[in-house]
Amino acid sequence: MDQVFYTLQDFLLHTESVTYLLVIATLVGMTVFWWFLTGKDED
Amino acid sequence: MSISRRKFLGWVGAAGLSTTIGKPAAAATGKHFTGYPNSFAILHDTTLCVGCRTCEAACNKVNDLPPPDKPFTDLSVLEDRRRTTTKAFTVVNKYDNKEKSKSPVFFKKQCNHCLEPACASVCFVSAFTKTKTGAVIYDSSVCVGCRYCMIACPFEIPTYEYDQVLTPRIRKCTMCYPRVIKGQLPGCVEACPMEALSFGKREDMIKIAQERFRKYPDRYVDHVYGEHEMGGTSWLYISGTPFKELGMREDLGVTPAPQLTAGALSSVPIIAGLWPVLLAGLYAVSKRKEKIAQTEKERPAESETEEES
Amino acid sequence: MAQVTTAEHKSIFSLFNLIALIVLGMGVYITYLRFTGGLAAVTNLSDDNPWGIWISFDLLCGVALAAGGYVTSAAVYLFGMKNYHSAVRPAVLTGFLGYALVVLALQYDVGRPWRLPYPLVVQQGTTSVLFEVGLCVATYLTVLFVEFSPAALEWLGLKKARNLVVKLTILLTIFGVVLSTMHQSSLGSLFLIVPSKLHPLWYSPYIPIYFFVTSIIAGLSMVIFESTLSHRFFSYKMDETHHKEANGVTLGFGKAASYVLAGYFAIKVMGISSGNQWHFLKTGYGTWYLVELLGFVALPSLLYAIGVRVKSLGLIKFTSVLAILGVILNRFNVCLVAFNWQLPAGERYFPHWMEIGISVFIVMIGLLLYRFIVTRMPILYEHPDYKDAH
Numbered sequence: 001m002d003q004v005f006y007t008l009q010d011f012l013l014h015t016e017s018v019t020y021l022l023v024i025a026t027l028v029g030m031t032v033f034w035w036f037l038t039g040k041d042e043d
Numbered sequence: 044m045s046i047s048r049r050k051f052l053g054w055v056g057a058a059g060l061s062t063t064i065g066k067p068a069a070a071a072t073g074k075h076f077t078g079y080p081n082s083f084a085i086l087h088d089t090t091l092c093v094g095c096r097t098c099e100a101a102c103n104k105v106n107d108l109p110p111p112d113k114p115f116t117d118l119s120v121l122e123d124r125r126r127t128t129t130k131a132f133t134v135v136n137k138y139d140n141k142e143k144s145k146s147p148v149f150f151k152k153q154c155n156h157c158l159e160p161a162c163a164s165v166c167f168v169s170a171f172t173k174t175k176t177g178a179v180i181y182d183s184s185v186c187v188g189c190r191y192c193m194i195a196c197p198f199e200i201p202t203y204e205y206d207q208v209l210t211p212r213i214r215k216c217t218m219c220y221p222r223v224i225k226g227q228l229p230g231c232v233e234a235c236p237m238e239a240l241s242f243g244k245r246e247d248m249i250k251i252a253q254e255r256f257r258k259y260p261d262r263y264v265d266h267v268y269g270e271h272e273m274g275g276t277s278w279l280y281i282s283g284t285p286f287k288e289l290g291m292r293e294d295l296g297v298t299p300a301p302q303l304t305a306g307a308l309s310s311v312p313i314i315a316g317l318w319p320v321l322l323a324g325l326y327a328v329s330k331r332k333e334k335i336a337q338t339e340k341e342r343p344a345e346s347e348t349e350e351e352s
Numbered sequence: 353m354a355q356v357t358t359a360e361h362k363s364i365f366s367l368f369n370l371i372a373l374i375v376l377g378m379g380v381y382i383t384y385l386r387f388t389g390g391l392a393a394v395t396n397l398s399d400d401n402p403w404g405i406w407i408s409f410d411l412l413c414g415v416a417l418a419a420g421g422y423v424t425s426a427a428v429y430l431f432g433m434k435n436y437h438s439a440v441r442p443a444v445l446t447g448f449l450g451y452a453l454v455v456l457a458l459q460y461d462v463g464r465p466w467r468l469p470y471p472l473v474v475q476q477g478t479t480s481v482l483f484e485v486g487l488c489v490a491t492y493l494t495v496l497f498v499e500f501s502p503a504a505l506e507w508l509g510l511k512k513a514r515n516l517v518v519k520l521t522i523l524l525t526i527f528g529v530v531l532s533t534m535h536q537s538s539l540g541s542l543f544l545i546v547p548s549k550l551h552p553l554w555y556s557p558y559i560p561i562y563f564f565v566t567s568i569i570a571g572l573s574m575v576i577f578e579s580t581l582s583h584r585f586f587s588y589k590m591d592e593t594h595h596k597e598a599n600g601v602t603l604g605f606g607k608a609a610s611y612v613l614a615g616y617f618a619i620k621v622m623g624i625s626s627g628n629q630w631h632f633l634k635t636g637y638g639t640w641y642l643v644e645l646l647g648f649v650a651l652p653s654l655l656y657a658i659g660v661r662v663k664s665l666g667l668i669k670f671t672s673v674l675a676i677l678g679v680i681l682n683r684f685n686v687c688l689v690a691f692n693w694q695l696p697a698g699e700r701y702f703p704h705w706m707e708i709g710i711s712v713f714i715v716m717i718g719l720l721l722y723r724f725i726v727t728r729m730p731i732l733y734e735h736p737d738y739k740d741a742h
Contacts, residue, residue, distance in 0.1 A: 006079045007173055008159050008274075008301045009479060016308060016478035020487075023315040027530070030319045031523060126399065161545055167471045167483035185475050188463020190402035191482050194691075197548045202399045203463070205392035211463040295548050304481055307541040307560050311484055311534055318530045322430055326522060329432030 078158045082177035082277065083223065084245035084269075085232060086252055087151055089282040089289065090262055091239035094121055094135050094149035101234030102133050102153075105219060124290070127153065129202045132216040133231060138289050148282065150289045151231070151240070154179065154200045154216035155269060156277035159299030162192035162201060170213075177245065177277040178218035186213060197273055197295050218277070245277060252281045274299025372716055379713025382706045386460055394706040401692060401701035408687035409711050410457030412539055413680050414450055415489070416563075419571030420578075421447020421496055422532040425525040427608075438594040439601045441503055441731045442582065443575050445722065448496040451489060453718050460710055481541040488535035495531060499524050506738050507729040514738070536567035543686060551690035553632050553641045556623045559686070565616045570679040572609040576602050576672035586726055591733035603660055606668035609675060610656035617649045637693065644685060648678025 005011040100115035102108070109130050113120055121137035133153035140148045156179045163171035168185045171192065188211055193201045204211040219229035227233070232240040241248060252267045268286050269276035272295050280291070287293050386394045397404050424443035427433045459465040467474075472490065477483045498517060505514035540563030547555050556562070579601055583590070590598075624630060632638045652675040659667035688701060726732055 005074075006076060008076045008299055008305075009163050009173060011074070011076065012164075012301050012305060012308070012479045013169070017476060019312050020476075020478055023312050026312070026316050027319070027527070030316075034319075034323060034523075128399065163479070165477075165480045165482060165545055167477040167480040167486060168467075168475045169477040169479075170475075185467075185470055186464070187467040187470055189461075189482065190397075190463070191480070191542070193399065193402035194542075194549075195545045197546070199400065203397075203402065204390075205395070205397060206390050207463075208388060208390040209464075211390060292548060300545055301479055303545045303547065304479075304541060306557070307481060307538070307544055308479070308484070310537075310560070314530060314533050318533060319526055322426075322526045322529055326430045326432075326526070329430065333432055 076159075078245075078275065079173075079175045079177070082175060082245055083218075083242060084156075084177055084248045084277040084279055085218070085229065086241040086243075086248040086279045086281070088239050088241070088252075088255070089148055089150050089280065089284070091237045092135070092149040092151060093237055093239075094118065094137055094147070095236065096121075096135055097234045097236060098151060098231035098240065099131065099133055099135060101230040102216070103131070105222070105230030106132060106217070108132070121149075127200055127202055127215065129204050129214045132214065136290060138284065140284055140288075148284050148289060150280075150282070150291075152198075152290070153231075153278065154218070155198055156216075156218050157273055157300070158275040158277065159273070159301050161195040161197060161273070161300035164301040164304065165191045165195040167191070174220060176218070176220060176223050178220040178223060179277075180217055180220050181213055181215065183210075183212040195300065197292070197300075245279075248279050252279060255281065271297045273297070274302070372720060375713055375716040378709050379716070382709050382713070383460075385706070386710075391461075391463065394704060394710070396701060396704040396707065398699075398701070400695060400699050403687060403691075404701060405684075405688070405703045405707050405711060406457055406461040408684050409680070410461070410714060411454055412683040412687055414454040414457065415536065415539060416567045416570040416679050416683065417574050417676065418447045418450025418454075419532065419536060419567040420575045421450075421499070421571070422525075422528040423568055423571035424575055425499070426529050429522055429525045430529070433604070435597055435600050436604060438597045438732075439575055439579065439605075441500075442578060442726070443571075444496065444499045445503070445725060445731055446574065446578060448493075448500045449718050449721055451493045451496055453714050454489065455493065456717070457711070457714055481538050481544070485535050485538045485542070488531050488538065492528065492531040492535065495524050495528050499528070503725075503729045503731055506735040509737075511737070532567070533564060537561065537564040539563050540686075543691070546691070549692055549694070550686065551632075551637050551693040552627065552629050553624070553637060554686050554690040556627060558619065558623045558626075561619065562616070562623075562682075565612060565619070566679050566682060569609055569612050569616065569675055572605045572612065573672040573675040573679075576605050576609075576669060577676060580669045580672070582726070582732060586723075586732055589727060589732045593734065594732055599665060602665050602668050603663065606656045606671070607660045609672070610653050610660060613649055613653035613656065613675065617645065617653060620645060620649070637690065640685070640689070644678065644681050648674060648681055652678060 003014070005014065096115045096118065099111075103111065103115070111130060121135065124136055125131075125134040127134060133151060135149050135151045138148045138150060140146065156173075156177055158173070160171060160173055160179045162181075163169070163173055163179065167189065168187060170182045170186045171179055172182070173179050188203070190203055190213075192213060193199075193203060201213045201215050203213055219227070219231075222229060228242050229240075232242045241251060243251075249267055249270060256263050256265055262283050263281055264283065264285055266281075266286070268280040268282070268291055269278055274297060280286070282289060285293075382394055391397055395404060395406075420443040424436065424439050428436050428440050455468075458468060462468065468486075471477060471483055471486050498520065502514050502517050505511075505517065537560035540559035540561075543550055543555065543559055544557070579598060583598065587595075624633075633642060652671045655667060655671040655674065658664070659671060692700065730738075
């Protein structure tokens with residue numbers, strides 16, 4: 001499972017792709033969490 | 044809008060499961076990258092080049108390029124300083140050389156197939172790929188035509204078909220990738236009658252260059268251009284004349300292009316993660332202040348009614 | 353609100369309409385040439401100069417000048433500055449139109465505009481700052497559209513939809529600031545990869561921060577500038593709140609702009625120090641750099657400050673133009689003047705008149721759309737059915 005990166009370009013292409021997905025997940029997640037925090041619902 | 048605790052925890056659980064997919068992360072940047080092992084490179088020895096332009100003709104033929112404005116046998120074009128164009132992936136330029144010898148120096152210019160290409164780094168559709176062979180190739184099937192690669196290339200190599208309406212492409216040397224993967228030599232290397240171009244493993248090309256420095260110390264400037272410039276290139280040059288005088292920049296440094304923007308790119312997740320927190324906090328503070336101000340506004344009215352009754 | 357169209361208004365609009373017609377005609381003609389003859393037919397772009405004024409002005413300046421949207425929303429909804437509320441809708445409208453026009457300009461500049469969605473749906477170049485710019489601008493344009501939509505929904509009488517969207521205001525505002533921070537700075541980051549081609553006085557690892565800060569300056573100044581123009585031409589559409597808050601907006605935004613300009617001046621100077629670039633100031637380019645820094649950063653900062661102190665609305669309004677020109681000058685300098693500074697004079701770029709023509713055409717479309725929306729939808733006034741007490 002260990003992918004070897006021979007060039008900085010390949011390394012960054014991989015890491016940045018993963019990071020962008022995490023950024024989108026973060027923005028969505030922070031929004032959802034905000035609604036949770038400020039909610040006055042049951043439970 | 045608000046959701047129940049149960050619902051939220053359910054979503055978190057689902058999200059957690061999905062993160063177990065994916066390759067384990069390589070070490071953080073700060074790692075050292077050595078490039079693909081056994082990749083090829085071309086060594087251009089300018090002391091052997093006579094400016095015959097046979098390489099230009101071969102390149103034109105191999106890549107099926109349109110006929111040039113002046114034929115390749117016309118050596119008068121060498122009087123002008125030329126750059127690559129959509130019709131010419133490579134050009135030989137002539138430089139006067141009054142110091143070393145009476146004869147001029149010739150220098151063949153084309154894409155240097157950098158180990159860490161700036162063009163690949165800046166392309167927002169990944170149209171450029173540094174292949175295992177060392178060649179940096181371009182995929183016109185995804186290119187949008189933003190021309191950022193032309194901005195980024197420190198050697199000013201990529202050219203654009205500005206006159207094409209529906210299919211404008213970036214054009215540049217391919218290191219004859221289709222030929223190389225078949226075991227053939229790049230067109231220019233094969234055609235050169237003076238052996239001013241050598242093709243082989245990059246490490247070997249550097250060794251050959253250093254061997255030539257050892258054998259003929261007075262003939263060469265003791266520097267392999269492309270060994271470290273911009274993090275290293277797959278087209279290496281040796282010369283008897285300082286490279287600055289041959290139109291090659293000596294102030295490019297050794298930092299690979301992707302490293303120049305890695306820092307800025309890494310700020311994106313930080314902003315995405317922390318800015319919402321700070322701004323939400325700011326909002327909460329201002330809302331609180333507003334609430335307090337409102338409560339204090341209502342209080343004098345209450346005390347007035349108390350006094351009256 | 354009774355619509356008062358005086359004879360004076362009518363004549364001003366006719367002259368403008370005539371000019372608009374000519375500009376539109378010219379724009380359509382150049383568009384035809386662009387898409388039948390390629391970029392070569394209408395631009396002076398070359399292999400040495402691949403980016404021209406469609407990038408330096410329409411993209412880099414367009415995005416900066418549309419920044420009033422996120423700045424004003426943040427001020428009102430996040431900082432709680434309710435007395436600027438009437439400035440929000442015009443600023444958001446400008447933002448929305450500005451970004452939409454940037455996308456329009458890109459249709460002309462890129463070689464294959466129909467492939468613009470490719471980075472999103474075909475192949476992602478995630479190592480590229482331009483990828484981030486594209487992603488952010490596309491997302492933010494959507495955010496701006498949603499932020500603008502209540503005005504349109506009120507005009508269309510769609511109460512339920514409008515109320516639903518208004519509930520999202522805080523969320524959209526926070527998203528707007530986050531996205532704007534990212535792409536405003538990234539437009540500067542585009543140039544981080546070319547230290548060898550950008551003059552040392554303008555190249556700095558701090559470029560992303562410079563571009564972000566100047567977007568705030570541009571946003572604040574554009575709100576003042578537009579408010580001035582709106583009062584000149586659309587005063588009759590403005591309600592009481594708008595008229596009452598107007599001077600407060602000018603003074604408040606002028607004060608903010610003054611301070612941000614001062615901070616920007618400081619970090620620019622410190623940037624020169626960090627790079628030990630002082631000796632470049634003695635050169636020709638150095639002189640030009642000082643013109644930009646002293647005449648269009650330090651000076652507007654001071655003039656704004658004086659204007660605020662003596663409560664001279666006229667001085668603040670004048671200074672807003674100076675500050676806006678300063679941001680435009682900086683973007684042009686980074687992209688066209690200081691870029692390729694080492695190329696011989698004969699190989700430098702100057703725009704083709706048709707490039708200028710398209711830029712003017714695009715601005716005109718923006719003005720016409722702004723006028724269309726502002727004279728019909730509740731931008732400069734509150735719709736009587738939706739008197740929200742904020």
